[in-house]
Amino acid sequence: MADLHRVLVLAGGLSPEHEVSVRSGLRVAESLRRLDVEVQTADVDAALLGRLAADPPQAVFPVLHGAPGEDGVIREVLEISGVPYVGARPDACRAAFSKPIAKSLVAAEGVPVPRGVTLPKAAFRDLGARELVDRIAAALGLPLFVKPDQGGSAFGAAPAATAEELSNALVSSFAYGDTAMVEERIDGTEIAVGVVDTGDGPVALPPVEIVPDGGVYDYSARYTAGRTEFFAPARLDGAAAGAAMDAALTAHRALGLRDLSRTDMIVEPSGRVVFLEANVAPGMTETSLFPMALQAAGMDFGITCRELAHRALLRG
Template identity: 75%
Template sequence: MADLNRVLVLAGGLSPEHEVSVRSGRRVAEALRRLGVEVQTCDVGPGLLGTMSADPPQVVFPVLHGTSGEDGAIREVLELSGVPYVGARPDACRVAYAKPIAKTLVAERGVAVPRGLALPKSLFHDLGAPAVLERIVAMLGLPLFVKPDQGGSAFGAAAVNDASELPSALVGCFAYSDTALIEQQVKGTEIAVGVLDLGDGPVALPAVEIVPDGGVYDYAARYTAGRTEFFSPARLSEEVARAAADAAVTVHRTLGLRDVSRTDLIVDGSGRVYFLEVNVSPGMTGTSTLPLAVESAGMDFAVVCRELAHRALLRG
């Protein structure tokens, strides 16, 4: 069996999630070093390919969030370079990153999704915003949830409880993407379910329940210690917990993901599990849900990182 000795952790990038990626990458690097693995960290930039050519790593561990990090672009370059890497292939990343497409595919497999629609910014200009907004509310009702069709960390996302709030929510959304995903807002318990595949097929980790201070799981609530209370495992019945785990594994398989993913779900008052979105490069910070789930499962985060890297090495 090949020995894992040298790993390049990619972190940073040019998306609004740069700082989160840096923190995630730092934690992964520290975890691998604790187990005796030589680790180099690198940001995405003009020197990346030169660095990999001059001192080729055995494996690349991408911990990039947002554009390029999750849309498959960087992984395309890694494929061209012939370097083994942790995580999903580029084609699967593209599908998962496009939330409306991922939502459609997952719904076809029987997982519940909030009713909604995806509309480009140009349509509001071409048809007249007031008329379009009126029809959105008439069709979907209230409350609604607006978010960019791509991206993460809750950038550009907003709850809409009154029709008067919809225009500003869309303006905020269009600051991050040219297309908005507008959905019926499902009220309930927000959970995140990580999925790991260490060689025996994808397995769901215990669900992590998310209870943000103030009720909104925005950027500050996600990455500021003390702003959100987490329960791991989530306070769910055995039946609902099993349904959430099944949904996360179904998402992972349906979208063709690999190694690791995190699926965001919400459980309504009747116990029905709804798919919100999936992340192919989950956060690894001290306030991220995946490391919490790994710990809840009785696993060592450092060992999991090493096994993911080693699995990539064996594939290479």
């Protein structure tokens, strides 16, 4: 069996999530170094292809959030470069990165999803913004939640309790993409469930409960220490926790994901679990949910990262 000695961690990128990606990559790199793995770090730039050709690593650990880190582009580049890497293949990344597609695929497997609509910016220009906003509010009911159809870290995502707030939320969403999803706002316990596969098949980690101090888990609440209270494992009864873990595994498989993922969900007071979205490159910062879930499962973060990189090496 091949031994793992050298890993390249990709972090940074050009998306609005650059800073988070850098912090995630730094944590992965430091954790691997503590286990005597030689680690190099790199951003996605014009030097990357030459670097991969001149000094190919045994495995690449992409910790890139947003496009092109999660939309399949970098994974395609690694595929054609013949370099093994941690995480989902390009086609699965594309399916998960598009929230409407992911929602449809997961719903087809029987997991509840919010009612909603997905509309491009052009529709509001061509059909009349006020009329279309009123029609959406009447069809779905208020309150609603708006977010870009792609991307993460809650950029461009906002709740809307009135038609005016819905208009403002759409403007915010369109600042981060040309298409917006408008969904019914689901009340309940907000959770994230990680899935990890170090060689024996995907396993769901304990759900992590998210309680932001302002009620909305936005960018500041995600990455500012003290802004959000986390419970790992989540304060759910056994049946609800089990249903959430099953839903995360279903999403992981339905989207064709590999190695690791994180699924965001809401658990309603009735215990019904509602899928929100899936992430192929979960955050790895000190306030990120995937590492918290590993700790709750009794798994060491660094060892898990090493096992994932080793699994990629063996695939290569």
